[in-house]
Amino acid sequence: MSAHPVKLGGIHHTAYRCKDAKETVEWYGKVLGMDYTTAFAEDHVPSTGEYDPYMHVFLDAGNGNVLAFFELPNQPDMGRDENTPAWVQHLAFRVGSEEELLAAKAHVESLGIDVLGPTHHGIFKSIYFFDPNGHRVELATDIGTPEQYAELKRVAPVMLEEWSQTKKAPRHADWLHEIARKEHGLG
The missing domain is CATH 3.10.180.10 (2,3-Dihydroxybiphenyl 1,2-Dioxygenase, domain 1)
Structure with missing residues (x-):
């Protein structure tokens, strides 16, 4: 088996839209203690060249993980995918x-x-x-225990294949639900 040509080193950043960059930076700092590290503001999108002014802010989520947001004042008000549960x-x-x-x-x-x-x-x-x-x-x-994580990794391919064929929750990790039920005094 040959090595995969793509060698990932983790997630550089993940980006979401925000309503107000300043409010978002302040909220993540106050609520989650995230440090505001970087901002980019442009009138033209570097990857497409189109005119669409934006503020792009970056927050340190720890361990080299970065959460970013875009404020897009010329776009319609942001919403959410109404076909996907919140x-x-x-x-x-x-x-x-x-x-x-x-x-x-x-x-x-x-x-x-x-x-x-x-x-x-x-x-x-x-x-x-x-x-x-x-x-x-x-x-x-x-x-979880190392054994539990190992078991989940072992059954993951089987569960995915069964889901792919039936679109019903496979029962290969029922023990996981049993742990949660006992925690809540239901088991």
């Missing part, structure tokens, strides 16, 4: 422990932001809330 598209950030997750929840709630969770996903727990642009934000902490 819970599907989201930004998920890692925190180091369940204690950090609970402390983050208390902090976010103290700012008057509604928080859902913690939700137990078997191998991680997470909380959810929305930024001022309507983007769903998740904070998650891993709680």
